[in-house]
Amino acid sequence: MDKEVKGKTKLVMSVEGMHCADCALNIERSIQHLSGVLEATVDYINQRAVVDYDPYRIEVDQIKRAVLKPGYLIRETPVLKTRSFFLRYRHLLMVGGIGLFLLFAWLSPQPFKGFFAFLGAILGLFPILRNAIKTLLSFDVNTNVLVSIAVIAALFIGAYVEGAIVVWILLLGEALEGLTVAKTRKAFSTLMDLAPEKATVRRDGKEMEIPVREVVRGDCVIIKPGERIPADGIIQKGKGAVSEAFLTGESIPIEKEVGDKVYTATVNDSGTFEMEAVKVGEETTFARVKRLIQDAQSKKAPIQRTIDRFARLFVPLSLLTAILVFFLTGEMRRAITILIVACPCAFVLGTPTAVIAGIGRAARKGILIKGGPILEGCGRLNAFLFDKTGTLTHGNPRVVKIHSFDHYNEAEVLRLAGMAELRSEHPFARAILSRAREDNLDLPLAESYEIKKGKGVTATYDGELIVIGNPNYLKEKGITIEKDIKGVMEKEEGEGRTLLFVAHSNSSSEGPKLCGLLSIFDPPREDARKMINEIQGAGVRRIALLTGDRPGTARAVAKSVGIEEVYSELLPEEKMERVKSFRRAGYTVGMMGDGVNDGPALAAADIGFAMGVYGTEVALETADIALMSDDLGGVSRVIGLSRKALSIIHQNLFFTIGLSILLVVITSFGLLPMVGGAVMHEASSLVVILNSMRLLRYGMES
Ligand code: ADP
Ligand code: MG
Secondary structure: OOEEEOOEEEEEEEEEOOOOHHHHHHHHHHHHOOOOEEEEEEEOOOOEEEEEEOOOOOOHHHHHHHHHOOOOEEEOOOOHHHOOHHHHHHHHHHHHHHHHHHHHHHHOOHHHHHHHHHHHHHHHHHHHHHHHHHHHHOOOOOHHHHHHHHHHHHHHOOOHHHHHHHHHHHHHHHHHHHHHHHHHHHHHHHHHOOOOOEEEEEEOOEEEEEEHHHOOOOOEEEEOOOOEOOOEEEEEEEOEEEEOHHHHOOOOOEEEOOOOEEOOOOEEEEOOEEEEEEEOHHHOHHHHHHHHHHHHHHOOOHHHHHHHHHHHHHHHHHHHHHHHHHHHHOOHHHHHHHHHHOOOHHHHHHHHHHHHHHHHHHHHOOEEEOOHHHHHHHHOOOEEEEEHHHHHEOOOOEEEEEEEOOOOOHHHHHHHHHHHHOOOOOHHHHHHHHHHHHOOOOOOOOOEEEEEOOOEEEEEEOOEEEEEEOHHHHHHOOOOOOOOOHHHHHHHHHOOOEEEEEEEEOOOOOOOEEEEEEEEEOOEOOOHHHHHHHHHHOOOOEEEEEOOOOHHHHHHHHHHHOOOEEEOOOOHHHHHHHHHHHHHOOOOEEEEEOOOOOHHHHHHOOEEEEEOOOOOHHHHHHOOEEEOOOOOHHHHHHHHHHHHHHHHHHHHHHHHHHHHHHHHHHHHOOOOOHHHHHHHHHHHHHHHHHHHHHHHHOOOOO
16 A cells, blocks of 8 residues: 655545535644655545655654544555445434434424433434544634533534534535545546456466456466457467446557457457456556546646635634624524534535546546646647647658659668658657668668657668658768759648658768758648647637757648647757747647657646557656647547636635625524524535536547
């Protein structure tokens, strides 16, 4: 459960017994106050505490004690099923018990009415008071303190029936809240419970069915139609149509054959195949995604930190208001009702429920939003920068034309280019190599390679020198371009193609000379224009293209997808500088790239997006928002979702603050009875939760 993170250590605990978001805040504060604790987040919805601490300054036991002292429990294994019957149903049991007493009170003749109601109130008060006392002992106040004071005061003035009804309603409300929150949480667990339990493997020529956790790397796993794949692997025999829908949101099954990769928890729709397990258990992409999603849920949005701070003021403020009203009107009942209606429960619930629902909704569509801060930031994006290659284009460039000069012919130019690119991972290198392979060219390995990111490559082979790259790179290498190629350049670049310059020298005595040009075309994605329109519609004011490519090509591509602002011939650091300058100008900047040559820019943006990351670990880990599938439409949808989440958070805040003020005023004038106050209190929490849950149905279809 404990995980090392560079010096500081992370502790993840499941906490049991929190009955409202306010309890979570209390625990969080008491952990945060311990010296040696760097950061603590207690998440009510997932009943989890995540603590970053310095193991040299504090022991795990001390942290656990801070949770246990006020009376909460730490569950060692986060499995919901191990919860005891009583714990699971304690709310409902309590509600039933008090209800029974109230029924007796109602049916009994006058002198016993008060007696039964009193018993009911005491029963309900017990857990609330226990928590309140523990909170007070740790020099803090919370909503349980308010409710305890209110109920005790009610009993004190002889309002037994009302007191009992109030605790009954509060507990009933809590039980309902628990149920709705559990439903929100389920948006994740359905995603999480997808790993299969059994696998069929062949060992020593024998087929056997074993539990998935016993599958080891190198196992030959047999997958039949309709089965879920138990490990990440490579198909060795047979073929299948695999549906990766729940991870990537892509609903059409993908044909997979020998040599193709398949991933854990995806479903084999038809066909039978044998695969070699390459990654098992915790190493699989599925496990990784699962961990990232779990972490994401525990990260609080900045807006929530502000709210938490505000909520601390709320409690003493309501106490003060209640006392004030009592002194001004002399009406104890009004003061009690104020304590009940001015509880910050609904207020505190508004943000985390929306964040969880939003992240859950996206996760179901194969979009990983890494936490509340990211969701909030994404909702505020007003500038968006795109990398060109592999992002706005397919990233599958092809060599479409070869121009050769002097005594060189086309095949020679291609062969030289291919030799130079053997060690490069740039998409252009792949294009050149695949064309060379198609043409059956023999490419010997060069002696040395110098790869300049965003520029080109220089290779030496048996005294020969090959330089390939953009014109600036050639200039840097002291190669002058004497030929008149202006016409060719204008034409090719105008069509969105990139020209790569190839220079060659036979011996080291003479400098390399331009021997040919490769015209490379990487078609823009069909869905790019639509996506650009959509994010503009969603309120992103500035959209720009960043590329290392030449201005002509860049402009042509930008135009074809509907982007007006273009920055070309940028080196990776310059892309990052661009992002930073947008941020300095006050924009909240989103940046989308493929991770090739744009890693620094992605990191510098407020929100970095990566696409098609399923199976590519680096992008999955570094991006703030990772789109599993290779579908640009996800960008506008996730921006739309985040905006919706932000507006729901704001609605919740305005609603709860407005309602509290209104109720306090009404109560001060004696217009709201105690029981009505309890109903309003719980109703407002439920309204807030239901409002957040609308996100679970947010339209994410293209
Ligand atoms: P983009 O911004 O489109 O992703 P890069 O920053 O990857 O572009 O590259 C910028 C330019 O540098 C390319 O258009 C190409 O001209 C040149 N270049 C980069 N890497 C290589 C390479 N391996 N071989 C040839 N040219 C390259
Ligand atoms: Mg790139």
